[in-house]
Amino acid sequence: LAPEAWLLPNGGPRYLQLRKRIEQGISEGLLVPESPLPAEREIAAKTNLSRVTVRKAFRELAEKGLIVQRQGSGSFVAGTQKPRMEQSLSALTSFTEDMRQRGLTVESEWIERGVFSPSPEETLSLGLSLDERVSRISRLRRADGRPLAIERASLPVELLPDPFAVETSLYAELDGRGIRPVRAIQKISAINLNAADAGLLGVAERDAGLRIERTSYLESGRVVEFTRSVYRGDTYDFVAQLRLSD
Ligand code: 16G
16 A cells, blocks of 8 residues: 555544555455554654554554554554454343444344244243244344344344334343343354355355354343344354352
8 A cells, every 4th residue: 555545535533544544455455464564653654643543543453353463573464364253151242232342333134023923932932921922033243244143033022012123232222121131041052054044144055153042031030032143153252251169
């Protein structure tokens, strides 16, 4: 990239212009995977930005896994291997919260939503009575445009009367109405992705995936959601803290 091209011309905060320009350089292949980036000092001099501003842009690029910063030897464009994500298994968080915390933008593509008669499995997992109905929301979830997971959630219609009210975050919608899951049980199994799910996730059929089932509970003990998700096996590392039991 020529020095005069280190900033995007279209206004906005300067660190963001620089970050976006580098992201663009990476996606267009002008900045080659694993190649060194000029020193922060050099970019600052060429762009008339302060070192602090350049450092902020670099830090965000590193958090997004697009560049790697090595103590003493500078910054490098990340390798072609896709950045993996560590996901804690000890906190009951939502996809939106997790991604926002990483500075990533969440988008969801709707696969299905509406109110339905429950399947036998939903009846059992949600503890429904025979005449109760379920709200279903199924989404392909992306972070910064990259598809990461498919989530199929079912909730008692009483707790989510209008599945169309959910915007980006299911948990935010519930929270807004004073409903907050406080406990969940999660089961993770290894799978080979079927053709449909692989297609949505942008990987090959039979590639590795993780099936995650989460049953979440309200303080009262009532089940609030039964969610079956499929996560990309090439992206996620689930991490739990273990303690010696007494
Ligand atoms: C997480 C949960 C999912 C929950 C969703 C809500 C896993 C495996 N699953 O992805 O059960 O429905 O968050 O996210 O962690 P939202 O508030 O962004 O819609």
